[in-house]
Amino acid sequence: ILNVEQSPQSLHVQEGDSTNFTCSFPSSNFYALHWYRWETAKSPEALFVMTLNGDEKKKGRISATLNTKEGYSYLYIKGSQPEDSATYLCAPSGDSWGKLQFGAGTQVVVTP
Amino acid sequence: EAQVTQNPRYLITVTGKKLTVTCSQNMNHEYMSWYRQDPGLGLRQIYYSMNVEVTDKGDVPEGYKVSRKEKRNFPLILESPSPNQTSLYFCASSFGDSLNYGYTFGSGTRLTVV
Numbered sequence: 001i002l003n004v005e006q007s008p009q010s011l012h013v014q015e016g017d018s019t020n021f022t023c024s025f026p027s028s029n030f031y032a033l034h035w036y037r038w039e040t041a042k043s044p045e046a047l048f049v050m051t052l053n054g055d056e057k058k059k060g061r062i063s064a065t066l067n068t069k070e071g072y073s074y075l076y077i078k079g080s081q082p083e084d085s086a087t088y089l090c091a092p093s094g095d096s097w098g099k100l101q102f103g104a105g106t107q108v109v110v111t112p
Numbered sequence: 113e114a115q116v117t118q119n120p121r122y123l124i125t126v127t128g129k130k131l132t133v134t135c136s137q138n139m140n141h142e143y144m145s146w147y148r149q150d151p152g153l154g155l156r157q158i159y160y161s162m163n164v165e166v167t168d169k170g171d172v173p174e175g176y177k178v179s180r181k182e183k184r185n186f187p188l189i190l191e192s193p194s195p196n197q198t199s200l201y202f203c204a205s206s207f208g209d210s211l212n213y214g215y216t217f218g219s220g221t222r223l224t225v226v
Contacts, residue, residue, distance in 0.1 A: 001171050034214045043202065044155070046214030089155065097208050098143050098162050099170065100215070102155040 002026055002094050006103035013080045013110050020076040021106040023090030027071035034091040034100060035064055035075055044089060047075075080110045114139045118203050118218035125193055125225055133188045133221050135203030142208040144186035145170070145215065146178065148199040155202070161186055162208070193225040 005024045013019045025033070032051045036044040048057040053068040061078045077084050087105040094101065116137045125131055137144065145160035147170075157170030161180040175197055177189040186205075190197060200222050204215040 036214065043217035043219055044204075044215075046216070049214045091155075096162075097206070098145065098160040098168065100145070100157060101171070102147075102157075104152075104154040 002092055002101040004090065004092060004101050004103040006088075006090055006106050008106060009104070010107040010109070013077075013084075013108060015080060015082060015110055015112045017080055018076065018078045019080060019108070020074050021088065021108075023073045023075070023092075023103055025071050025073075025090075025092040025101075025103075026094065027069060029094045030068050030071075031093045031096060033066055033068075033073050034093070035073070036089040036091065036102075037062075038087045038089055038105065039085075047088075075106075077108070080108070082110045082112055084108060085110045114216070116203055116205050116216050116218035118201075118221050120221060121219060122222050123224070125223070127194055127225055128192050131190050131193060131223075133190075133201060133203075133223070135186045135188065135218060136184050137186075137205040137216070138184065139205065139207075139216065140183065141205035141216075142183070143206045143215075144180065145204045145206075146176070146186070146188050147202045147204065148172065148197075149202065149220075150199050158188070158201075193223075195225050197223065198225050199223060 035047040038044040050066040055066040091100040091102045146158040159178040161167045203218040206215040
């Protein structure tokens, strides 16, 4: 079982502010790193999949970077909006595409 | 519409009564997976499948069985449910090794075992 840590556990952001949070995972035996967004009463929704060290992905105001050598990924939200309120999950796969290990998530609350 | 369909959405059952939660996807995905979500523990993988007739254990497989006889279906079977299997269950599917798409999740099944 991989040790996946996400920090902080939760954060409150004012509308319009930018924020970022971290996913840490074992740097050995790395296959891919997934990010998901999970809104209350809905299902997790895929944001990014990254595999290469130095990868950067962007989707609208949300972007992510990956450092496989040191075992971390950052997710950034630029100009946060209330609709960005959700729990953001990271999930590295250490052995294969099929075996994902989810972190506990960072809960983001954006207040107007 | 491309989707993962789980049934039922809600289920209350008694200890020891065998049950099956169905999962079906219409996207021709190779990979399918089952997760359970418990407060404070996050999403934990139960079983996953790489293709028809190919399955492997996740992190919490005890008390569960799966089968993958057809590409689109991946049912989760609880032969003798116990109260500690009360949880929110998600099925998910994905193309293999896709760099552009992660997993598509179903709507979830909330199971209560009394």
